[in-house]
Amino acid sequence: MPKSIFSVSQVNAYIKKIFSDDFVINDLWIKGEVSNCKIHRSGHIYFTLKDMNSAISCVVFKNYRDFVACDLRDGIKITARGYVSVYERAGTYQVYVQQIKPDGIGDLYQRFEALKQELEKKGYFNSSLKKPIPTYPRKVGVITSDTGAAIRDIMNVSKRRNPYIGLVLYPSLVQGDGAAANIVKGINYLDAMDEVDVIIVGRGGGSIEDLWAFNEKAVAKAIYQAHTPIISAVGHETDFTIADFISDLRAPTPSAGAELAIPVLDDLEALLDKYRDKLNQHLKQKLDFFRSTMELNRIKLDFNSPALRAQKERQYLHELEERLSRAIESRLNNIKHHISLVGEKLHVLSPLKNLEKGFAYVETETGIVKSVKDVVAGQTLYIQLQDGKISADITRIEKGRGMDHE
Known part of the structure; x- marks a missing residue:
């Protein structure tokens, strides 16, 4: 039988007391490379400090952040002062950092910066070369682990936003040896598919080592040479990789990548209704x-x-006919009036009018007698009176005005 049985809490408390009583780890300076640095919403900073052979968890509480003399991020080398203690609830130990000084840049971060500068000089980051993300894709290609949280997040977002858009998964390693080559094969494979309109390349968060496959030159070149638009959705919002700078669009998380690639079905239907109304x-x-x-x-x-x-x-002919009839009638009336006037004049000047006054005119068989020279003795004269004609033979001819004799 054991001499005594301890609870988990008692064991963790005892170990914590041992750590507290050790003067070496109670106040020490430790140096290494920062990895997996996260700033909690509470204001505390959690990170891993590592060297070539080992790593240790560290925390900087909010009230000690003023003693951090550098921009704490993955890849930098620091010297930290603090103490080692046990986190009893989880049974783990960590360094409670109270002061930090910069101590150079880590190897991976140096490689990251060198490749970034090289590719930037070659124009890989040129914004004018960025391809537009299609507004209404038919299918979305995804390059990530088929067992990780990233693909589940992308599938959930796709189902919620638009279940009619297909996802084509190329399962790939996203960490460790062979991951970069896998990702390159996935990009080339999906880029060759005509029905894939946009590709999401990504994974969940992690340390700079975990995300290093997305900082490899081969992956950068594959993204740059792809004809299909690519969305980089690597890590968390604070994580940046070379793939983020080269891709056509950077998403802070895999879920955000799906949000950017997949349109909302309700929005599409509303837009179609709007277009339908405009068309009608x-x-x-x-x-x-x-x-x-x-x-x-x-x-x-x-x-x-x-x-x-x-x-x-x-109608025009009828009008002309009426005009012609009126013109003819007017013309006839004028002629009749003229004839009447002429008739009256003729009547006034007519010899018959003088016959009524007692005058007569004399004629022979050859014509009217105007002079004694027109007749000879013995010739028959015809004397026209008002009411008849008298025949008389000429017995004597006398020259001179007949009115002069008595």
Whole structure:
């Protein structure tokens, strides 16, 4: 039988007391490379400090952040002062950092910066070369681990936003040896598929070592040479990789990558309704225009039709006929009036008018007698009176004015 049985809490408390009583780890300086650095919403900073052979968890509480003399991030080398203690609830130990000084840049971070500068000089980050992300993709390619949280997040977002858009998964290593080559094969494979309109390359968060496959030159070149637009969705919002700078669009998380790639079905339906209303309105306007144009053309056709023109010509002829009749009638009236005037003048000047006054005119068989020279003795004269004619033979001819003898 054991001498005594301890609870888990008692064991952790005892170990913590041992740590507290050790003067070496109770106040020490430790140096290494920062990895997996996270800032909690409480304001505390959690990170891992590592060297070539080992790593240790560290925490900087909010009230000690003023003693951090550098921009704490993955890849930098620091010297930290603090103490080692046990976190009893989890049974783990960590360094409670109270002061930090920079101690150079880590190897991986140096490689990251060197490759970034090299690719930037080559124009890999040129914004003018970025391909637009399609607004309405048919299928979305995804390169990530088929067992990780990233693919589950992308599938959930896709199902929620638009279940009709297909996902084509290329399962790939996203960490460790062979991950970069796997990712390159996935990019080339999906890029060759005509039905894939956009590709999401990504994984969940991690340390700079965990995300290093996305900092490899081969992956950068594959993204740069791809014809299909690529969204980089690597890590958390604070994580940056070379893939983020080269890709056509950077998403802070895999879920955000799916949000950027997959349109919301309700928005599409609302947009289609809007376009449908605009189309119907446009068609109505067109139909109204064509109807009014047809009516105008019908009026023009009726106005210029042969039947209407013949009717107009008949009306015009009728008007001419009436005008001609009026002109003829007016002309005849004028002639009648003129004849009447002439008749009256002739009547006034007529010899018959003088016959009524007691005058007469004399004629022979050859014509009217105007002079004694026109007749000879023995010739028969015809004397025209008002009410008859008298025949008389000439017995004597005397020259001179007949009015002069008694």
